[in-house]
Amino acid sequence: MALQWLTLVSAIWLQSINGTNSNFPAYSSELKKLLSLSQFQLSNLASASDAGKLFGWVSGLAAAYFPLWLVLLIGFLLTLIGYGFQFLFLTGEIHNLSYWQMFLLTVLAGNSICWINTVCYVTVIKNFPLDRQIAIGISTSYIGLSAKIYTDIVDVIPTKSSSDRAKVFLLLNAVVPGILCIALSPLSRNIDVKKSKRLTTGFFFMFIITILTGTFAVITSLETVKAEMSKYAIIAGMWVFLILPVVVPAAETLREKIKGRCLIRVYGEGIHVKEISLKSLENGTQKEVDTGGICELGAMEMVKTLNFWLYYMVYFFGATLGLVYLNNLGQIAESRGCEDTSSLVSLSAAFGFFGRLLPSLLDFFFPRCKNMVTRAGSMGFMMVPLCGSFFLLMNSKEVSLYISTAVIGVCTGAITSISVPATAELFGTENFGVNHNILVSNIPIGSFLFGDLAALIYNKYAASNVGDCSGQNCYHYTFIIWGTLCGVGTILAFILHTRTKRVSL
Numbered sequence: 001m002a003l004q005w006l007t008l009v010s011a012i013w014l015q016s017i018n019g020t021n022s023n024f025p026a027y028s029s030e031l032k033k034l035l036s037l038s039q040f041q042l043s044n045l046a047s048a049s050d051a052g053k054l055f056g057w058v059s060g061l062a063a064a065y066f067p068l069w070l071v072l073l074i075g076f077l078l079t080l081i082g083y084g085f086q087f088l089f090l091t092g093e094i095h096n097l098s099y100w101q102m103f104l105l106t107v108l109a110g111n112s113i114c115w116i117n118t119v120c121y122v123t124v125i126k127n128f129p130l131d132r133q134i135a136i137g138i139s140t141s142y143i144g145l146s147a148k149i150y151t152d153i154v155d156v157i158p159t160k161s162s163s164d165r166a167k168v169f170l171l172l173n174a175v176v177p178g179i180l181c182i183a184l185s186p187l188s189r190n191i192d193v194k195k196s197k198r199l200t201t202g203f204f205f206m207f208i209i210t211i212l213t214g215t216f217a218v219i220t221s222l223e224t225v226k227a228e229m230s231k232y233a234i235i236a237g238m239w240v241f242l243i244l245p246v247v248v249p250a251a252e253t254l255r256e257k258i259k260g261r262c263l264i265r266v267y268g269e270g271i272h273v274k275e276i277s278l279k280s281l282e283n284g285t286q287k288e289v290d291t292g293g294i295c296e297l298g299a300m301e302m303v304k305t306l307n308f309w310l311y312y313m314v315y316f317f318g319a320t321l322g323l324v325y326l327n328n329l330g331q332i333a334e335s336r337g338c339e340d341t342s343s344l345v346s347l348s349a350a351f352g353f354f355g356r357l358l359p360s361l362l363d364f365f366f367p368r369c370k371n372m373v374t375r376a377g378s379m380g381f382m383m384v385p386l387c388g389s390f391f392l393l394m395n396s397k398e399v400s401l402y403i404s405t406a407v408i409g410v411c412t413g414a415i416t417s418i419s420v421p422a423t424a425e426l427f428g429t430e431n432f433g434v435n436h437n438i439l440v441s442n443i444p445i446g447s448f449l450f451g452d453l454a455a456l457i458y459n460k461y462a463a464s465n466v467g468d469c470s471g472q473n474c475y476h477y478t479f480i481i482w483g484t485l486c487g488v489g490t491i492l493a494f495i496l497h498t499r500t501k502r503v504s505l
Contacts, residue, residue: 002249002250002252002253003191003249004127004249005248005249006187006249007123007124007127007187007188007189007191008124008128008135008138008139008245009245009246009248009249010123010187011120011123011124011135011139012138012142012242012245013184013242014072014116014119014120014177014180014181014184014188015117015139015140015142015143016142016143016145016146016242017149017150017176017180018113018116018117018120018143018146018177019143019144019145020109020113020146020150020173020177021049021050023146023147023150023169023172023173024046024049025330026150026151026154026166026169027086027090027166027167027170028042028045028046029162029166030090030162030163030167031045031086031090034089034090035097035099037099041099043451043455045099045103045106046327047327047444047451048103048106048107048110049107049109049110050110050443050444050447051107051110051444051447052106052107052108052110052111052113052114053110053111053113053114053441053443053444054441054444054445055114056111056117056118056437056440056441057299057434057437057441059071059075059111059114059115059117059433059437060118060431060433060434060435060436060438061433061434062074062118063118063122063433064431064433064434068119068122068123068188068189069185069186069188069189071115071118071119072119072184072185072188073181073182073185074115075112075113075114075115075116075119075181076112076116076177076178076181076182077112078108078109078112078115079109079116079173079174079177079178080174080175080178081108082105082106082107082108082110082111082112082174083105083109083173083174084174085097085105086102086106086109086170087167087171087173087174089102090163090166090167090170091167114437114440118433119188120139120140121136121420121432121436122190122433123188123189123190124136125420125424125429126190126429127190129429131203131363132420132421132424133359133360133363133375133417133418133421134360134364135360136360136417136420136421137356137358137359137360137363137417138203138206138207138210138360140416140417140420141210141214141353141354141356141357141360141417142210142213143356144214144349144352144353144356144413145213145214145217145353147349148217148220148221148349149238149242150169150173150176152231152234152235152238153172154168154169154172155231155234155235156231156232156235202249202251202252203364204364205247205248205251206245206248207357207361207364209241209244209245209247209248210357211354213241213244214350214353214354214357216237216238217238217350217353218350218353220234220237220238221349221350295426295428296427296428296430296431297427297431297435298431298434299431299434299435299438302427302431302435302438303438307426307496307500308426308427310376310492310495310496310499311376311422311423311426311439311496312439312442313488313489313492314376314379314383314492314496315379315415315419315439315440315442316442316445316446316489317383317485317490317492318382318383318386318415318489318490319412319419319443320442320443320445320446320447320450321386321446321482321485321486321489322386322408322409322412322415323412323443323446323447324447324450324451324454325390325482326348326352326405326409326412327447327451328451329344329345329348330345331458332401333401335458335469335475336398336401336471336472336474337470338398338401344401344405347402347409348405348406348408350409351405351407351409351410352410352413354410354413355409355410355413355414355417356413356414356416356417357413357417358410358413358414358417359378359414359417359418373497374422374496374497374500374501375418375421375422375425375426376422376426376493376494376496376497376500377493377494377497377501378418379415379418379419379422379493380490380493380494380497382411382414382415382418383415383489383490383493384490385407385411386407386408387483387487387490388483389403389404389408390408390479390480390482390483391479391483392404393475393479394472394479394480396472419436419439419440423435423436423439425500450482453478453481454478457474457475457477457478458474458475458478461474462474
């Protein structure tokens with residue numbers, strides 16, 4: 001049973017360092033200067049990381065045919081190439097890299113994230129068949145800590161200039177994922193979970209650890225706290241919290257050895273619990289009951305179904321729209337005269353972290369609700385406040401900007417978390433790697449479509465001699481369009497809920 005928990009801990013650690021794309025603002029200015037880029041070119045370069053998700057299905061295909069440890073190492077190799085060459089360019093070791101070569105390297109680096117994510121998703125879904133949402137929510141929430149972790153590391157490394165700091169960020173992006181991928185590759189595998197242990201106690205402590213970790217990350221991101229607290233104390237505290245999840249498998253193993261028996265949850269339409277001695281488990285006397293009710297569809301079969309396209313558009317008008325807003329948050333805040341952009345970014349990251357965790361908390365404390373509301377229905381409920389937030393942004397008051405950003409962060413994180421078990425619920429687990437990466441391919445499409453739409457409206461109201469826009473009109477009509485599209489997505493989510501309510505995990 002300890003091995004089952006260790007695979008979750010492995011996924012948590014991999015996710016915590018896999019948000020390398022969030023570090024782009026830390027070195028984008030150096031790339032802009034060395035490549036002599038326009039703001040439009042820099043914006044497209046920022047979207048290039050999302051473009052890597054268009055090819056994320058390749059990692060899912062690889063996960064279906066190759067060992068997960070090999071898929072993980074391929075992800076590391078792509079990370080090393082994508083960020084490694086950018087690092088060498090900044091240090092002057094490589095000269096004359098063109099804009100399009102840098103664009104392709106960024107796409108490659110973005111695609112590497114898909115490979116590591118796929119391994120984490122497949123491992124957790126297969127190893128926690130009865131608690132997918134809970135396990136996924138806990139592990140994926142940690143990706144929101146990536147920027148914080150990398151920043152804490154850079155803070156303790158002596159640098160003389162912003163240029164040196166940018167180089168350190170790129171070096172860490174290239175090297176850190178590789179160290180963990182190699183170290184954790186033995187744990188990146190599916191284990192035989194014919195019977196799934198009742199994991200209530202373990203998950204309860206996982207929640208406590210995760211919430212404390214997120215709270216510590218948010219508090220130590222505040223400028224007032226950073227000014228008073230040693231940077232070495234901050235990074236030491238962060239690493240302690242990241243190591244803490246190991247306590248759960250250690251404690252569970254010890255408890256089982258002391259009691260000599262454990263509680264087992266057995267598959268069935270009405271999940272029930274039986275107390276079984278460990279000896280009977282070792283002898284295999286307890287038999288697995290078939291779950292039934294879940295269709296296993298391949299990619300080609302999946303894209304021919306109406307449910308897939310409903311699901312695709314729900315995600316497109318939900319999580320993807322939220323991500324586009326968060327990607328443009330700096331420009332939106334600047335146009336409204338908000339000077340403290342960094343606090344807005346920290347706010348969105350913090351609420352995004354807890355948003356990813358929210359569906360798992362609801363599944364854990366209200367387990368019967370998931371038998372009444374499908375994942376699609378849950379996504380629909382999260383899209384209602386998301387839709388309202390876009391319309392709230394039409395209010396020019398600064399408090400509206402902060403409230404909307406917090407709500408969009410929570411809802412986007414929650415929908416992202418819900419979508420992982422939703423894909424398994426709708427289309428099965430056998431081809432999950434390919435199927436889910438096909439779904440998230442709408443993120444780069446949405447980044448370009450919704451982002452360019454916002455840019456066109458922004459430029460319409462921009463000062464002709466400067467190119468910068470100031471005032472409520474800059475994004476006024478953009479918010480109306482985004483809010484309306486999100487409303488359409490909400491309706492589609494509830495339509496999908498009515499079509500799939502008989503298939504509930």
